Amino acid sequence: MLLITCPYCGVAAEETELHAGGEAHLTRFGPDSSDEDFTGYLFHRENPKGVHFERWRHVNGCGKWFHAARCTNTLEVFGTYSAQTTEPPKDILDTIRAKRPGFTWRTIA
Amino acid sequence: MSDVALALGGANFDGLVEITELAGQGMVTLRGDLTDNTIVTAVNDVFGVTLPGTRETAFSGDTGALWMSPDEAMLLCSYDKAQDLADDLAAKLADAHALVVNVSDARAVFQLKGTMLREVIAKLAPVDMRADAFTPGMVRRTRMAQVAAAFWMDDASTARVVCFRSVAAYMFGILSMSADDSSAVNHFTR
Numbered sequence: 612m613l614l615i616t617c618p619y620c621g622v623a624a625e626e627t628e629l630h631a632g633g634e635a636h637l638t639r640f641g642p643d644s645s646d647e648d649f650t651g652y653l654f655h656r657e658n659p660k661g662v663h664f665e666r667w668r669h670v671n672g673c674g675k676w677f678h679a680a681r682c683t684n685t686l687e688v689f690g691t692y693s694a695q696t697t698e699p700p701k702d703i704l705d706t707i708r709a710k711r712p713g714f715t716w717r718t719i720a
Numbered sequence: 721m722s723d724v725a726l727a728l729g730g731a732n733f734d735g736l737v738e739i740t741e742l743a744g745q746g747m748v749t750l751r752g753d754l755t756d757n758t759i760v761t762a763v764n765d766v767f768g769v770t771l772p773g774t775r776e777t778a779f780s781g782d783t784g785a786l787w788m789s790p791d792e793a794m795l796l797c798s799y800d801k802a803q804d805l806a807d808d809l810a811a812k813l814a815d816a817h818a819l820v821v822n823v824s825d826a827r828a829v830f831q832l833k834g835t836m837l838r839e840v841i842a843k844l845a846p847v848d849m850r851a852d853a854f855t856p857g858m859v860r861r862t863r864m865a866q867v868a869a870a871f872w873m874d875d876a877s878t879a880r881v882v883c884f885r886s887v888a889a890y891m892f893g894i895l896s897m898s899a900d901d902s903s904a905v906n907h908f909t910r
Contacts, residue, residue: 620790620861624846625846627846627863628862628863633835669746671863671868673789673790673792674789675789
C-alpha cells in the first residue's frame with residue numbers, strides 16, 4: 612500500500628484517497644514550438660525503475676495537486692512538495708542522493 | 721418559505737450506532753486565503769466563530785466552521801439563516817479575494833450516535849480512527865466506500881457525516897450495513 616503525505620493538509624493519505632497525475636516538471640511546448648519539442652512534451656515520458664517524480668492530487672480530501680518523489684521499485688516515498696514549483700526542492704534531492712547514490716532522472720542527478 | 725425536503729426524509733437506523741439523517745443543515749462555502757485577516761474578521765463578525773486551523777473544527781452554539789483545505793472553509797449555521805448570513809459575509813468580503821455561496825441544499829448530513837462509531841467509520845474510510853489519532857475537534861475529508869465524504873466528532877459518542885445529496889441513499893446504505901448488529905468487530909473496544 613502506498614501512503615503519501617499531502618503537503619497541503621498534512622494527511623498521510625492512502626493510495627485510494629489520491630489520484631495519480633503523471634510525470635512531474637514537464638515543460639510545456641505550445642503552438643510556435645518545433646515538432647521535436649512538441650512531440651517530446653506530448654508523448655515522451657520517463658518510465659524509471661527507481662526514483663521518479665510525479666504529480667498527485669488529493670482528490671478525496673483537500674482536492675489539491677502536489678508533487679511526490681518516490682521509488683517505483685520499493686514504493687518508498689522520499690517526500691512531497693508544493694505544486695507551485697518547476698523543480699524538486701533541495702532537501703528532497705538531498706534525501707534521494709543519500710538513499711539512492713548516483714540516481715539520475717532526466718537532467719536531475 | 722417552503723419546507724426543507726430531505727434527501728431521504730429523515731431516515732433512521734439503529735444498530736451498533738444510531739444513524740439519523742439530520743434535518744436541513746445550513747452550509748455556506750467560503751473560498752479564500754483562510755489566514756487573511758480580513759476574511760478571519762468577517763467570518764467572526766457574521767458567524768461568531770474563529771476560522772479553525774488545519775483539519776480542525778470550530779463551533780459556537782448553532783454556528784460552526786470546518787477546515788476543508790488551505791483556501792476553503794465550510795461554515796455551518798441554521799438552515800433558515802444560511803442565505804442571510806451568506807449575503808452578509810459576501811458583502812463584507814466584497815473587496816477581498818474570496819467567494820461565498822450558500823450550498824445548504826447540496827449535501828446530506830448523517831448523525832452517528834453510539835460508542836461504536838469509530839468502528840463503523842473505520843470500516844468505510846481509509847482513516848486512522850484510534851482514539852488518540854482522531855479526536856473531537858478534528859474534521860476529515862476522505863472517501864467512504866466509493867463516495868467522497870467528510871466527518872467530524874462532536875463528542876466521544878457523536879459524529880456527523882456529510883456527503884453529496886445525490887449519494888445520500890448510498891451513504892445511508894453503507895453506514896447501515898457497517899452498523900449492522902451482527903457485523904461487530906469490536907476492534908476499538910477490545
